[in-house]
Amino acid sequence: MKLLKLKSVSYIYKGTTKPVLNNINMEFKTEKLYAITGKSGVGKTTLLSLISGLDTATEGSVIYRNEDIATLNRDRYRASNIGVVFQSYNLLTNATALDNVVLSMNISGNKDKTSEKKQMALEVLNRVGIDSEKAKRKVLKLSGGEQQRVAIARAIVHNPDIIIADEPTGNLDSSTERSIMKIFERLAHEDKKCVIIVTHSATAAEYADEVFELNHEKTHKC
Amino acid sequence: MYIIKNSLKNLVRNKGRNFIILFVAFLTLTSVTLSFAIWKISDSSIQRYKDSFFMDATIDYDWEKLEKDFPPTEIVNEDGSVTQESSFELEELTLKDYQKFSHSNCLKSTQFVISAQFASENLTPVPNNLHKNQEIVSIDGMTLEELMKFFHVNTREEVVKELGGETELKKVLDTKDDTAGSLVGYTDISYVEEFVNKEKNLTQGHFPEKDGECIVSSKYAEHNKLKIGDTIEVSGPSKSDTKIIPLKITGIYEASLSETMAEAWGEFYGSVYTTYDTVADSDFHWISPIRVVFQLKDPDSAERFEKELYQKGMSEYRFLSYANEKSEYQKNTEPLKNISHIAEIFTLCAVVIGSAMILLISLLNVRERKYEVGVLRAMGMKKSAVAVEFVFETLVMMVVGFVLSILASTLLSQPIADVLIENLNGASTNLSPAAILLCGLTALGLSVISGLCSVFTVMRHEPMKILSERN
Numbered sequence: 001m002k003l004l005k006l007k008s009v010s011y012i013y014k015g016t017t018k019p020v021l022n023n024i025n026m027e028f029k030t031e032k033l034y035a036i037t038g039k040s041g042v043g044k045t046t047l048l049s050l051i052s053g054l055d056t057a058t059e060g061s062v063i064y065r066n067e068d069i070a071t072l073n074r075d076r077y078r079a080s081n082i083g084v085v086f087q088s089y090n091l092l093t094n095a096t097a098l099d100n101v102v103l104s105m106n107i108s109g110n111k112d113k114t115s116e117k118k119q120m121a122l123e124v125l126n127r128v129g130i131d132s133e134k135a136k137r138k139v140l141k142l143s144g145g146e147q148q149r150v151a152i153a154r155a156i157v158h159n160p161d162i163i164i165a166d167e168p169t170g171n172l173d174s175s176t177e178r179s180i181m182k183i184f185e186r187l188a189h190e191d192k193k194c195v196i197i198v199t200h201s202a203t204a205a206e207y208a209d210e211v212f213e214l215n216h217e218k219t220h221k222c
Numbered sequence: 223m224y225i226i227k228n229s230l231k232n233l234v235r236n237k238g239r240n241f242i243i244l245f246v247a248f249l250t251l252t253s254v255t256l257s258f259a260i261w262k263i264s265d266s267s268i269q270r271y272k273d274s275f276f277m278d279a280t281i282d283y284d285w286e287k288l289e290k291d292f293p294p295t296e297i298v299n300e301d302g303s304v305t306q307e308s309s310f311e312l313e314e315l316t317l318k319d320y321q322k323f324s325h326s327n328c329l330k331s332t333q334f335v336i337s338a339q340f341a342s343e344n345l346t347p348v349p350n351n352l353h354k355n356q357e358i359v360s361i362d363g364m365t366l367e368e369l370m371k372f373f374h375v376n377t378r379e380e381v382v383k384e385l386g387g388e389t390e391l392k393k394v395l396d397t398k399d400d401t402a403g404s405l406v407g408y409t410d411i412s413y414v415e416e417f418v419n420k421e422k423n424l425t426q427g428h429f430p431e432k433d434g435e436c437i438v439s440s441k442y443a444e445h446n447k448l449k450i451g452d453t454i455e456v457s458g459p460s461k462s463d464t465k466i467i468p469l470k471i472t473g474i475y476e477a478s479l480s481e482t483m484a485e486a487w488g489e490f491y492g493s494v495y496t497t498y499d500t501v502a503d504s505d506f507h508w509i510s511p512i513r514v515v516f517q518l519k520d521p522d523s524a525e526r527f528e529k530e531l532y533q534k535g536m537s538e539y540r541f542l543s544y545a546n547e548k549s550e551y552q553k554n555t556e557p558l559k560n561i562s563h564i565a566e567i568f569t570l571c572a573v574v575i576g577s578a579m580i581l582l583i584s585l586l587n588v589r590e591r592k593y594e595v596g597v598l599r600a601m602g603m604k605k606s607a608v609a610v611e612f613v614f615e616t617l618v619m620m621v622v623g624f625v626l627s628i629l630a631s632t633l634l635s636q637p638i639a640d641v642l643i644e645n646l647n648g649a650s651t652n653l654s655p656a657a658i659l660l661c662g663l664t665a666l667g668l669s670v671i672s673g674l675c676s677v678f679t680v681m682r683h684e685p686m687k688i689l690s691e692r693n
Contacts, residue, residue, distance in 0.1 A: 052600075054600060054684075054686040055684075055686050075604050086600070086689065090596070091597070092235075092594065094235040095235055103601070107603045108602065154601075
């Protein structure tokens with residue numbers, strides 16, 4: 001099912017004249033894992049910002065379920081419809097892993113009891129490989145791979161349609177990379193999500209159902 | 223609700239940063255509260271001293287000016303001796319004059335001792351023991367002819383001269399021939415000199431507590447067969463005074479008079495003491511002011527009051543005479559005024575410096591907070607929710623700071639005030655509601671400063687920009 005469509009999207013950073021993204025057209029469906037690859041500076045992360053509603057296209061539109069996200073309440077869109085795994089995780093470092101995940105549920109408007117939310121957060125953390133003991137640790141006291149898993153748990157806990165991840169395996173060893181990519185694969189194929197990852201890693205790209213290569217001239221499916 | 227819970231969690235998570243803010247807020251609020259308390263204690267000590275400082279003033283003759291403007295004339299007597307005679311005649315101030323003068327904003331109060339002779343059908347004056355073998359002749363009620371005969375003179379002018387003035391003649395001619403004593407009205411017994419000097423002492427009963435009560439001398443009571451609880455009826459001394467005033471006797475006094483004093487007419491008749499209002503409202507003719515003391519609000523009012531008296535018609539040959547010195551007042555209040563002034567400046571400095579420090583810390587925190595803003599906004603939290611969360615955190619810290627500073631100020635205000643102000647005159651060092659209110663308002667002000675920094679950060683930056691800058 002078509003979920004997201006990029007229609008003639010261009011983006012120019014303020015103070016510059018050359019577009020970082022130029023007339024991009026893409027379509028994303030549920031139950032699929034997409035990989036966006038390309039050299040540094042071609043606008044992969046910018047593209048994810050536009051898809052996640054953290055920024056708006058200079059030209060063109062990002063269509064989510066037949067609606068331009070520019071016309072949607074983008075706070076609500078981010079809180080409920082999309083989960084973002086940032087390259088540098090962007091977790092609240094002084095808070096515990098559990099608190100980070102529960103906070104995401106709260107922001108999405110989950111009205112369950114706190115104890116139920118905690119239970120659910122623990123389950124999600126367990127699914128991505130964080131046990132209960134580690135879940136109660138402050139994020140700063142977790143390894144890079146564990147922080148990555150917490151970031152994934154935070155991105156999926158509110159059950160969004162789209163999960164996007166920016167270089168999710170960039171800082172990880174190959175074994176951890178594989179286990180993380182398996183999580184994304186499962187999310188797409190078992191949980192029927194639309195998963196979009198930006199990556200340089202050929203190993204990570206191998207897990208994708210579809211790969212888009214981005215360059216300054218054009219974007220093409222591999 | 224989760225916003226509030228998250229705020230409270232944040233307070234604990236970021237305890238290092240929050241402790242610094244709380245510490246600065248506590249220092250600021252305590253300094254503000256303490257200095258304000260000291261300021262108010264100093265002011266109240268000055269006020270208490272002012273209230274207890276009696277700047278008593280009376281109206282006196284300016285003899286120097288009188289002698290300069292009206293030099294006395296020398297009269298050579300038949301035996302060749304020379305006497306000096308004053309060439310001026312100044313009318314006595316009447317009760318009405320004094321009452322007019324007493325209506326002034328410069329005065330705390332006015333103490334009156336006034337007197338009027340009275341007549342009575344049932345009362346007679348006590349015979350003077352010193353003159354018991356002599357016939358007592360009273361000039362009250364005499365006609366002009368009788369007075370001329372009494373003084374062995376031939377003209378009215380000579381009688382006026384003998385009596386000491388035209389008013390005195392009118393008084394004698396108008397006075398009833400059956401005066402039985404003098405009625406003395408006072409506002410405060412401590413201004414009646416004969417009782418202050420212990421020439422008269424209350425031996426039975428009590429002083430008049432309300433209008434229509436009086437005390438009499440033991441001799442007067444014995445002579446007229448009076449006792450405590452009896453009511454005497456008196457009327458004014460003038461032939462036109464018909465109103466009868468009943469006075470209930472509440473006390474008896476003993477008079478230990480010197481021979482000279484006993485010879486005085488007033489003592490011969492016997493004085494009946496009552497309240498000022500009883501006499502002032504009696505409509506008696508010939509009520510004389512015996513002693514009128516103006517109690518000034520403070521020494522600073524003296525000059526203004528004197529000016530006011532001249533404007534109200536006081537003669538230039540009279541002036542205000544003071545019972546105590548202005549310098550004494552200044553000596554006692556000047557250090558307190560200085561402390562008050564310093565405390566006032568310190569309060570303002572504490573507010574300004576504290577606010578500046580909170581602002582500085584808040585600005586330094588912005589970088590850390592900016593990251594939080596970025597993360598929360600990227601997760602979809604609304605700008606307003608993030609702002610509420612941050613402002614709530616600040617408010618909680620300021621409330622804690624407020625409570626701690628009130629506790630500390632309560633404990634410290636007494637010893638600090640003791641050191642700074644040697645003589646507190648019993649002034650209370652408890653924190654006033656105004657000091658607590660100021661502390662609360664300062665806490666609120668600091669919250670606003672700190673909160674605005676956070677809100678400004680939340681409103682100004684886009685999440686992606688914050689996170690990309692950070693990363």
